[in-house]
Amino acid sequence: MYDSIKEIVEDSKKQNKPISELIIEQECKSSGLSRDEVWAKMKKNLDTMRAAVEKGQKGKGVFSKTGLTGGEAVKIKEYRENKKTLCGDTMMEAIQDAISTNEVNASMGVVCATPTAGSAGTLPGIVFMLENRLGLSEEQMIRFLFTAGGLGMVMANHAGIAGATGGCQAEVGSASAMGAAAAVEAAGGTAEQSSQALAMAIANLLGLVCDPVAGLVEVPCVKRNAIGSGNALISADMALAGCISKIPADECIEALAKVGHGLPESLRETGLGGLAGTPTGKRIRAKIFGDAE
Amino acid sequence: MSGNYRSVFDIIGPIMIGPSSSHTAGPVAIGQAANKLFGGVPKKVTVHYYGSFAQTHRGHGTDYALAAGLQGFAADDPRVPRAPMIAKDNGVDIRFVEEEGESPIGHPNTAILDMSNGDKKVQVSGCSIGGGAIEIRDIVLDGSEIKPSGPLPIVIYLYKEEKHENGIPVTTEMEKVAPFSRKQVIRAKDEDIYVYDVKNYMRDETVKALKDKFGSIICL
Known part of the structure; x- marks a missing residue:
């Protein structure tokens, strides 16, 4: 099993195969499943992601039980239809799909965790926008997920992917890095460029804390996925342009792990610090749970 | 190493009912493991929460997730959010206790389940390490303590x-x-x-x- 981004990039060069292919082969070998079975499993994940994206922007949208989040994917959709956006329509499409997915998650709908439920919007934000922008086929989209997942495994094994141990940088940060690298492959970039995109995406979100208001995966989690997708696309474009991260990808992952360990407990998914600890954050908690913990 | 992720589907997946992979899907898996170790649904369960679980279980649906797993439901089963009601209707008594202090098994997302049915007692200590993956670090079965390495x-x-x-x-x-x-x-x-x-x-x-x-x- 691959233990570093460096090994993956070297193998890709040596074997002249894209990262997605190496990860499919690794999965078949470790699970004992056939290529068709592994492929079908990933297709089901992609279908689940698409269903969540569509659900969150139908009609008036979806709303969480607390009423803290919901309906904003629809607002973005209408804004795109009626106004000239500042980021451009491509970026706004990614943001809309990312938010849509996490609104569905907050409303206890069905999502595919990528790598976590709190960060489930980041990859869909990227992959469905690329489907339109680059005309990706279903095969390319499934490959996108293998690449993202394979690189995510290295990140998860070295730095973890739980907000409670590593902060949001380990969740949305990881998702963004995985997505940046996979976007590079989808756009025809090399494995080396994927590793550059991954490194830059991590560097841009390093230190991001996990501070859910009232302990709910709503504020700020839903909108954090917008920056996850956006940062992935920015990092992928920089890598495709030939920009280089001075710090190699594997060292960025180690830095992410160390920063995570250094975060105080109040900023690791306890709902105590950061935005959760603001006067408004505390008021929301008291209102929802009837106490002022 | 911070984790023990061995499949690409640990990262892309699971397909699950929201809102949290570590605090919802993970606890479903801990509940399922407890169900298997007990050999079915226990009559009485006391869940002890530590760390982040103690602070945020209500917001994350950790209670309904554990209740779902204890009854053998999957993470994407539409009954997951209603699992505590279903348990109550079936005469299963599940209580949740927020413990202070460090987790006895050294992870901020820890749940310790004390299960019983008459004389039969089983204790399971599990933690949710992120993305829906769990570890079972301690089990008390037939009065004997078992300490697996953790990862499934x-x-x-x-x-x-x-x-x-x-x-x-x-x-x-x-x-x-x-x-x-x-x-x-x-x-x-x-x-x-x-x-x-x-x-x-x-x-x-x-x-x-x-x-x-x-x-x-x-x-x-």
């Missing part, structure tokens, strides 16, 4: 028969179909408890074949 799959077999000098048939079979990194044997009152930390995820067919061959084998 874990296979447990209670061996009640006379000793075999050349090992037991389960070990021979496991070596063939599910290579393990560690085997522990715990000498209990009426039996020997064999615990295997399995290297790779097991296919459904492998689990089924093991169960067909060794009825009471527990595959977490």
